[in-house]
Amino acid sequence: MNLKDLEYFQALETYHSLTAVAEKFKVSQPTISYALKRLETEFGEALIERDQSHKTTFVTAAGEIVLKSAQRINREWQYAHAEVKLHQQSKMRIGLPPIIGTYYFSKIAQKLVPANLLGNIETVEFGSDELLQQLRLGALDFGIVAATQPVDLAGIRQYELAHYDFVLIEANNQHTPAVTFESLANQPFVVHSRGYLHDEVFRRLSAENSVYPPVAYQTPNVEVLKNMVRSGIGMGFITELALQNHDQDLRVVHLLDDQLPKFRIYFLVRETLPLTNWQNQIIDIFKSEVTTLNS
Structure with a gap:
């Protein structure tokens, strides 16, 4: 079995035609047929069914199992290529949600500059849910994630860097x-889109209190959210981290509920990852934030 066979098989699931897959990869149809035969011999099962009348193919139940594995293998193979390229460039790729990239990462960057390490970092932005999924799949080795409690990911070390209150604006x-x-059952809100921690906490508070305030607008962009609130569209639900000096035209309203969750920022590192000296230096700078938090 080779990776190209898996790539052809994934394409078969998309195009449902040996001819179409052959045209996509600019190879002959027998090349695709032989690749499929090798996979079916490897697994001892038919992976596709052929509809001769329409000259189309369909993935079997066994094929579905192989397909999911093939998708994961190809993702990890692409990730390995990207990581080797970053290693050659002395780059450390860190995933982080947009709100952390905008309002928190500069605090770390200020400590990386004197050590001449900021240029070694490449950041990629995801919502917290997607970021955790990327770490879970092995597509990322480092992340800064927002959560209300420690992250449950096997093989990942985590350090809490900071925490902030959730407030209304x-x-x-x-x-x-x-x-x-x-008391906010009838209060219109502007909130974050699905997949972001703010939305998760807002929905949790709604369920816990059995009140479901009307949502006037959802956005993944914090500045858009704040501008909507300025315009009187509704009240906002936000972390104090995202409130800056230029937001003095927004009024903060504190929630009186007991045991409100906090917006916690965690730095995540894969445990089995072999680290270079400069990567260890970067991690130590992140870990110094933990010392500051606990002092």
């Missing part, structure tokens, strides 16, 4: 006092 001409979430 409203236009400056509003005068809502501190409130409980339960």
